[in-house]
Amino acid sequence: MKRSAYENLFWGMIFIFFNFYINILNILPNFVGYILILLAVNNLVYRRDIFNKIKIPTIILVALGLRDIFSQNYQMGNMFNTANTRWVLSILTSLESIIFLYVMYILCEGIVDILNEKGVYTLSDNIKKTFKIFMISSIIGIIYSPLSMYLPVQISVIMLIIAALYVVTGVYLGYLFKTVKNYDSEIGN
Secondary structure (H helix, E strand, O other): OOOOHHHHHHHHHHHHHOOOEEOOEEOOOHHHHHHHHHHHHHHHOOOOHHHHHHHHHHHHHHHHHOHHHHHHHHHHOOOOOOHHHHHHHHHHHHHHHHHHHHHHHHHHHHHHHHHHHHOOHHHHHHHHHHHHHHHHHHHHHHHHHHHOOOOOHHHHHHHHHHHHHHHHHHHHHHHHHHHHOOOOHHHHO
16 A cells, blocks of 8 residues: 555654664664655655755755664764764754754645645644744754753753653644645545
């Protein structure tokens, strides 16, 4: 059975926001989530030209998502566990987050446009409101990530709450994307 673009977006979000490890192996790696998003974008581009804007950034995310495999291996060996390595990984994480935020913005804009054309304003408004919360928590995380080594531990507790909000809104956006298939018969089935 072929999955719709919207289902690919949902499953992509699951792979991106949930990380389960067996020893050092991430069984839900981010790069697989980005590949699913890329597959969805390749289908959605026929509905709106705006989706063309995120093809290359999503391909970059696939490459950056491979970093997860290597960062776990870096943590195993002390010879790679240096301040410089942690700093580089932190910068790559921030870069990945910035690109992902841009991809999410374009996805939301394009999908909201499709929904508005169909007259599905409640779902459209829900996506817009959820994206605002996602964006704020994402920006806070992007700023926090490279500075985390230098900030007091007390701020880490606040960041855990913001990170949880980021994950919940990200997964909820994935769920909302999946429900769009009920209203967009050209791509949904």
